[in-house]
Amino acid sequence: MTAALDVLVVGAGPTGLALAAQLRAHGGDFRIVDRSLDRVRESRALAIQPRTLEALAGFGVTDELVKRGNPAVQLRMHLPGRVVQMALFSGELTDTPYSFLLFLSQAETESVLAECLEAEGVTVERGTELLRLERQGGYVTCRLRRRQDGREETVRARYVVGCDGAHSTVRSEAGIDFLGSAYPQTFLLADLEADGLEPGVAHTFMTDAGMLFFFPLGKPATWRMLAMRPPGSPGAEVTLGLMQEIVDRYADEELRLRDPVWMTDFRLHRRGATHYRSGPFFLAGDAAHIHSPAGAQGMNTGIQDALNLGWKLALVCRGAAPQELLETYEAERAPVGRRVLRFTDRAFTIATSRNPVLRLARVQLAPRIAPLALRASGLRNRVFRTVSELDIHYRRSPVSVGSRAFRNGPRAGDRLPDLPHGLQSRTAGPGCHLLLTGPHHLWPDQRIAPVICGREDLISVHRLGAESPWPDVAQGLVRPDGYLGYVARGLQLEGLHAYLNRWLPS
Template sequence: MTHGPDQPGRDRGSIARMDTTDVLVVGAGPTGLTMACELARRGLAVRVIDRAAAPSTRSKAIVVHARTLEIFEDVGIAEDLIARGLVLRGITMWAGGEVIVSAGFEELDTRFSYLLSVSQAETEAVLAAKLESLGVEVERGTTLGSFRQDGTGVTATLRTNDGETTVRAAWLVGCDGAHSTVRETLELPFEGTTYDERFLLADVTIGWDTRDDRISTWFAEDGVIACFPMPGGRWRVIASAPAGDETEAAPTLDEVQAIFDRRTATGGVLGDATWLARFRIHCRQVARYRDDRVFLAGDAAHVHSPVGGQGMNTGIQDAHNLAWKLAMVHRGEARALLLDSYEQERHAIARSVLKSTDLATKVGTLKSSVARALRNEVARHLAGLEVVQQRIAREVSELAVGYQSSPIVREDKISMLQARIGSAAGGETPTLATMREFEHGPRAGSRAPDGRVTVAGSSGTKRLAEILDGRAWTLLLFDGRHESDAGYERYAKLCERIASRWGASVRAFVVTPRASRPAKLPESVPVLLDPDGDLEKRYGATSECAYLIRPDLYVGYRGQPIDETKLDAYLRSILR
């Protein structure tokens, strides 16, 4: 821990020191722990406080989505977490004794083509261990008393059983949940509604003959019930409460069993309950995620229906989005406007999640028999279409999350009137065919696809995700099918200029469809060999083009053909 300048003491015989840190993170749930890990591995000094004296042992949020696993792979904890969880391959929905929806995740374009069922306590334990390996321990039993900003930092009062201390931080991030002290101190309204329906939760064993690698949901006349497989042969059961239920107390196992019997008709027997709860669902979002040097993330900024299991995942992705921006701005590597994009990007995502989960909850708890019958028939028809099944899988996995409307993403393309006639190998200027292929590649703001390539000078292939460094921007300069000495000389000068101007902030690679390093490229230029065309196909890059991948593994910029002036202008608009 570092210390700031001496401050006036309480008497002439003492001099008090104020502890200082780069970032104070309030809350040590999955969002706060991810935030702290991402900041610490980028070299910032971080303090993490949590009012609880010890980590929670409750299972709480149990679904980790594919996109979150990709993030955890970048953080370096995916394999550890997967070893503690249970892989879920799909979703099945029933109504009237028939399957109306069946969707699998096997076709998802990701290494993690599944959902992971794992206790939130395990997720927090893995994150906390990673954080400790980075030299940061959670300060438990520590409450945020108050804080004030002065334009250059935040001064916060922390309370423990031993008394009060003061810490000076350049930034403060509130990851302290739905009842956020940070949000309340900022006096930001948490706008939204509370559902009339109550819901029951039970973590139990179930004696039945049902696959334990799929989520199963039943729509019945008196409500809905969903069963989520958990590690160790257990299940999470969530059910809408029967009409007229106004009880506040936790349900009994017999109550849940009776609802389970009526709605599933499976004959399953529930037992060994380790958690029983009755709860209401809130749908709320704060209007602003930032107040000068203070930010909100996770449940402190948004809460919504648990349909789809997106709450914890959305919070983790908030942290992943903010941390790299905060680190680059704090180190003076990026312009301050980069921090404005956090609210602009993540507020829109949370708003979309609120709308979709709100609609799904209302559709799932329809009271009218006519409306239920219509819902079931429409679901049965649409879910039979492969394109709909793929859309369901992508939405649930959160691979479809993107920032195409963000003010910090950009595309540069020439008009089709400027297209060249001929083949891709005939020149640097794109043809109509290569322009169409580029159009189908990932747009600026989209998740950067993975793929297999060989690093020139090494043997064997690697996944692009293994080459990308989440602490820097990555520039992929696709060679295309045309090969020319002049083109390679231009690429070499561009890579040299990028390295000279931006240093470690931007890593540039030339991607070639050839099986060996082009002779005109000097050894100082990193080259990725793509002779099988895996990356070329995924990025629609059969002619010269550039993709600039952000540290959070989304495409920040793309251009076809490469316009060095426009690429440089984009980088200068964000980086210093």
């Protein structure tokens, strides 16, 4: 048997690919396997949130994602007799370089992530399925099978991360429950061409009978169509004819569907893992939470799970951080997963309920009130920050320490805002970043060096001086995933030193 690996990543969907990128950037020793022989070619998730674009920028992939996607999508609501148009984010969020929802098919997102890994020399071992896991001593014995020749292999790993989707083998081998239920409705989905729709805009047709959506995809087809299967057609095969029938029923306008690339029907579930970790096993992405696509949160939440976990695993395996750091993964990400389940469940219930009051609210009131309500900048800001995932924070995490150091600025556990613009890109490289505000001369090397000593390869120092948006003299340590771990006001570095000794002992 070969020497033990630090980490086996099971699954190379968006979550596994992002985890591999983060492990690689932080010197992790890992393998990544996926049972399918090829990457996903289907569109599936179709939008990337601003926070995900920020978080992926450190790998140098965000520009490519933006180049391939559509960042300027407006939402057009077609109501009986009239049309209401609304912007989606569009420049409202001033503390991020990505103030837009990027429409891009999941296949393209995975392709960009896979190319990034390839350039880093990481091989995704396709056609390799995880069969079984067994804990033995301090290791996990993993049984793998190659699909092409049926050959089996046993690998020993210190940790196994299940990025293996809703039917996760890792989850069931780890004995972690996945609680929740399926929604009763069935949905129809197609990537196709549609004549008669204005391009580059997301369209919603809201009628008493139900809702119909067209999202601009670009690739592999111009449009993603999504609708609830109407009563009376249960089980009927998904054909272009059925999709056209739905369009004729829900849309006032003359729309012609053609050239479908992919059509399917599916049921949605709302389920969450009872734990994100059990001993050496971790879950991330759909293996940990599945929900309705309302709000485009699924893939985004998975990628951010991965970016939270990757650096922690790599540093613990390298001996640069204590085991307790791994406990903060569930502490930080499980509340985010639960919040996404609640939020998407509410949105889904309002969008699909047959309850007469909710139907009236959906078709008559919401389309009139929503654009007006969203003109109130406070409410609009709150909604956008929630959906964009920019408001996720880890303030209650054991690894978030410190006072309110920056007036009107971030607290320990908050993401580092991009203020001034360019601050995020300066701190996007691997490792931690120590931000020092106040005049440069207050932070001579001889003051910093003893604190950083022995961790020089892990911590980059940035003296912001006049560039700082905050007037105070303060210190902030930015974690590798872009969140502030430690903040303090003033020149005293004892607190920072103690924090580093606790979480990054030299």
